[in-house]
Amino acid sequence: MVEAARILQRCDALARHSELEGGLTRVYLSPEHRAASALVLGWMREAGMQAELDAIGNAVGRYEGRRPGLPCLMLGSHLDTVRDAGKYDGMLGVISAVECIDSLNSKKKRLPFAIEVIGFGDEEGMRFGTTLLGSRAVAGTFDKKVLDMKDSSGITLADALRGFGLDPARIPQVARKKHAVLAYAELHIEQGPVLEAEGLPVGVVTAINGFTRLKVLLSGEAGHAGTVPMSLRRDALAAAAECVLAVEMVTKNHPELVATVGRIEAKPGAINVIPGEAAFTVDVRAPRDALRNDAVQAVLSQIKGICEKRKIDLEVEPLQEFGVTACAPWLMQQLERAVAARNLPVRRLPSGAGHDGMAISAITDIAMLFVRCKGGISHHPLESITADDAAAGTGVLLNFIENFEAHAVPA
Ligand code: GLV
Ligand code: MN
Ligand code: MN
Numbered sequence: 001m002v003e004a005a006r007i008l009q010r011c012d013a014l015a016r017h018s019e020l021e022g023g024l025t026r027v028y029l030s031p032e033h034r035a036a037s038a039l040v041l042g043w044m045r046e047a048g049m050q051a052e053l054d055a056i057g058n059a060v061g062r063y064e065g066r067r068p069g070l071p072c073l074m075l076g077s078h079l080d081t082v083r084d085a086g087k088y089d090g091m092l093g094v095i096s097a098v099e100c101i102d103s104l105n106s107k108k109k110r111l112p113f114a115i116e117v118i119g120f121g122d123e124e125g126m127r128f129g130t131t132l133l134g135s136r137a138v139a140g141t142f143d144k145k146v147l148d149m150k151d152s153s154g155i156t157l158a159d160a161l162r163g164f165g166l167d168p169a170r171i172p173q174v175a176r177k178k179h180a181v182l183a184y185a186e187l188h189i190e191q192g193p194v195l196e197a198e199g200l201p202v203g204v205v206t207a208i209n210g211f212t213r214l215k216v217l218l219s220g221e222a223g224h225a226g227t228v229p230m231s232l233r234r235d236a237l238a239a240a241a242e243c244v245l246a247v248e249m250v251t252k253n254h255p256e257l258v259a260t261v262g263r264i265e266a267k268p269g270a271i272n273v274i275p276g277e278a279a280f281t282v283d284v285r286a287p288r289d290a291l292r293n294d295a296v297q298a299v300l301s302q303i304k305g306i307c308e309k310r311k312i313d314l315e316v317e318p319l320q321e322f323g324v325t326a327c328a329p330w331l332m333q334q335l336e337r338a339v340a341a342r343n344l345p346v347r348r349l350p351s352g353a354g355h356d357g358m359a360i361s362a363i364t365d366i367a368m369l370f371v372r373c374k375g376g377i378s379h380h381p382l383e384s385i386t387a388d389d390a391a392a393g394t395g396v397l398l399n400f401i402e403n404f405e406a407h408a409v410p411a
Contacts, residue, residue: 001106002099002398004391010095013039014079015087023381024085028122028133029057029160036079040119043098048105049117055170056137057121057161059094063101065114072114073404074176074184074364075100075397078123078134078356086189086383092371093187094119096394100401113182113406120356127151127160129215130320135359140175144168181364182406183331184357187397188368189385191353193376201392203347204335205368207326208358210289212296213319214282216243216303220312222268222276237266237275239312246302247282250295257295258352259284281319287350289323325358328365335367338399344392353378369396 017032017039018024026032037059044051044061051061059079062072077093097117104111118138125131128149136142147158147168158168190196195203220234244261251257260283266275282299286292300316307314336346349370357366371393374384 002096002103002391002394004387004394007092007095007099007390007394008387010039010043011087011091014091014095020084024081024087025083026079026081026085027127028080029127029164033057033080033121034164037119037121040079040094040098043095044101044117047098047102049101053166054137054174055161055166055168056134056142056174057164057166058134058138058174059119059121061098061101061117063104063115063117064110066110066112070112070114071180071182071406072116073182073401073406074116074118074360075186075401076116076118076120076184076356077186077188078120080120080122080124080126082124082126082379084381086378086380088189088373088383088385089191089378090120090123090188092189092385092390096187096390096397099394100398103398104401109402111402111404113404115401123354123356125320128157131354132356132359133157135356137171137174138176139359139362141359141362142171142175144171176363178363183328183404184360184364184366185331185335185397185400186355186357186366186368187393188355188370189373189378189383190349190370191373191376191378194349195347195370195372196374196376198347200345200347201372201389202339202344202396203349203370204332204339205327205351205370206332206348207287207324208351208353208355208368209285209287210292210322210324211283211285211354212292212321214296215317215319216240216280216282217315217317218243218278218307218312219315220276220310221274223274225272225274228274233274234311235274236278236312239306239310240264240266240278240280242306242310243303244280246306247299250298250302254286254291254295256288257284257286257291259295259299285352287324322354322358325361325366327357327367331365331367334404335369335396335400338396338403341399342392342395344396369393369400
């Protein structure tokens, strides 16, 4: 039995740990992250798991199989949020997985494999400008150069980890050996409108779209807003504005392609000063790597042209890139069997959003189950799901776990 009411109550309980009053913002290695992790570790222990924080700040629970030390089926999602977030993106996947373990534990059921549930500390990348820190550490692809990256207050990742009571030198120990992980499965809200439009509570993910993220720095010349004639200006913010529209234009005629400027800053930032510097981010995503790469080249060439025309100096810093991550057909089949076993129609769909599975795919095959959300709204405080859908998704995940056949892994 899975308790849908408890799943939603736990999402509410986690949402109370927020730096934003009246809303939800919880960034990696913050006091709110510590409090949310403590709650999750407590729920894991109540569900019969051994649970602790690892060296990168992931909340990790382990439910042993028929004997200790067996390879694991890994489940999970993330506990960090975007700014002014909803309460289900990430958290639902962790809580529903713990609910499944609680159900197994209450039946005293042990399986021929262990199960690990991970509440990844950083998936959204809000604090250090780079994403998937928790899952990259687990996958062994954590690049220690990122320890020097700074947050907006100038605190390095290494110092933030130490401040959280963690030892950055121990991060390599977080990495799992390939043979110790049989597969990774993540339940997540859809964050899009497809399931709702088709009247379906769940969907099986086929692949996660790839992304490229860039930071663009424009330098012009600051000056007096009242005295410098328009024809003599090198206004970095006006150039950035033209670039933002060019980024949007690149997606025209490609319905699968999306591109976003999510952040922009101008300096010195005064009403009567021409902006001498501007910086903005670009996030380009597509279900095909060639389409995304072509779009990134088009974005760069447009920005270069705009800067030449306006005599603006240009610097582009690549931030992060992930190719399309396919879900494994053998796991999709097992998830589909679990969907059908609950008398639900089987619907396959791609993921436009990024997920921890992108990093975890470096060590094992991955699968994802989407749960319908209202209006396709996500990364927004109005993100919402129903108790019935939480129950349906968690029921499918439990059926998948109980019938998981690791031997289906191709040799
Ligand atoms: C994570 O939510 C992302 O897709 O940006
Ligand atoms: Mn998100
Ligand atoms: Mn997410």
